[in-house]
Amino acid sequence: MVYQKPLVVGKIRTMIFGAGGMLGTELCAVFQDAVKFKRSDVDITDKKKVIESIVKTKPDVVINAAAYTAVDDCEDNRELAFDVNGIAPGHIAEGCKLAGAKLVHYSTDYVFDGSMKEYRETDHPNPINAYGRSKLLGENNIVAKMDDYRIIRTSWLFGVHGKNFVDTMLGLSARMETVKVVNDQFGKPTYASDLARKTAEIAGFAPGIYHITNEGVCSWYEFASAIIGNAAPCTSEEFIRKAKRPKYSVLVNTKTTPMRHWKDALAEYLNKRKIMV
């Protein structure tokens, strides 16, 4: 049984690292009373400051949405990637243990190598790029340092408050006749706002690893075609990136109720974006 006890947002003391990011901003909207830390407040690689901030805040739950997420740049800046995504989550876990707080942390579909068509929470990670390796180190450091963690692996995030695939496609579509998009990498797009709301539920669940995405599998090309009218399919060989990407990074959620289909979430996001422009 996964369910532990209901967590009533507003009745618990929550603190958020990475409050200025795409997911972090959505988390701030869900956990309105949380104590919020952006990078300018606490750099999560600063162990002393991280531990001090947690102990001083005395939270029931710490949510870490801070990460170095530029997948290709991680290949060039491995040390930074491993510091932020790999070692720093261990500092946060130490702080949580000292303060007696639960930790909710986010990881990625890119901890898997893509050789299987889909991945359950218990499947063996085997990352094929520096970002994935750094995120897996983060997971392992948390598990080694504390018991009361929830690690949420998610994928292909889009949302209002950050650089993301949907906005990139809209920008390219306006400038180019056709936009070539790879049609041989498959995953599950996920709306940051949906994930933030689901996080409140997961925080009340038993410790462990969770696979949380919107429902529905697609290729990047299929995702692009739902956003713009001038996408054209291509292969990964035609679109070489610095970091290797898994062919399949489809996360299967075996532990909790599914979220809505990504197409419904995308429709809401595109509407919201129209209102904002």
Ligand SMILES: NC(=O)c1ccc[n+]([C@@H]2O[C@H](COP(=O)([O-])OP(=O)(O)OC[C@H]3O[C@@H](n4cnc5c(N)ncnc54)[C@H](OP(=O)(O)O)[C@@H]3O)[C@@H](O)[C@H]2O)c1
């Ligand atoms: N985006 C995706 O497609 C995706 C897919 C799977 C999993 N995830 C995971 O989901 C989580 C949230 O991702 P996201 O897309 O919301 O990322 P994001 O928009 O890049 O936000 C990450 C935040 O972390 C901050 N940060 C970076 N280094 C830091 C440091 N040393 N100390 C403190 N803060 C630091 C960034 O600050 P600056 O803006 O100042 O750099 C940014 O505000 C991450 O764990 C990520 O690995 C994301």
